[in-house]
Amino acid sequence: MAIERTLSIIKPDAVAKNVIGEIYSRFEKAGLKIVAAKMKHLSKAEAEGFYAEHSARGFFGDLVAFMTSGPVIIQVLEGENAVATHRDLMGATDPKKAEAGTIRADFASSIDENAVHGSDSTTSAAREIAYFFSTIELAPRTR
């Protein structure tokens, strides 16, 4: 199996609910390593740039307002099939449709405030990781 990296964001609703540790614990139990991480309060321009592919959608303004409503925790996760493993842990975009035991089923309240983001492909992951982390922040681990 391929070792991949993926970008994860714990969104403002989950940070406000004080479940950062609970979510990190799920990553670790699934064999995903946190190889880079930061807390950040996104600017409007940063949120708009990150979600640029959704700029024509009706929910774009609300999405940007939500993502800038409080601090987020952004991390790079590494492991076997990290993109799919992480998407499985997250559950469906709409928490009402998310499988029991997933992060969104347990911590998200609506499709607008759905607790976490995860890259949907290795191509997106490469773009999203580079959007938030510099090369030096992504230095390979020696132990």
Ligand code: IDP
């Ligand atoms: P994902 O986060 O599960 O990958 P995407 O389709 O990439 O889902 O959408 C990005 C984010 O935009 C979602 O996590 C959600 O917060 C928001 N979003 C997506 N679809 C809707 C919608 O129909 N109404 C409101 N917000 C939405």
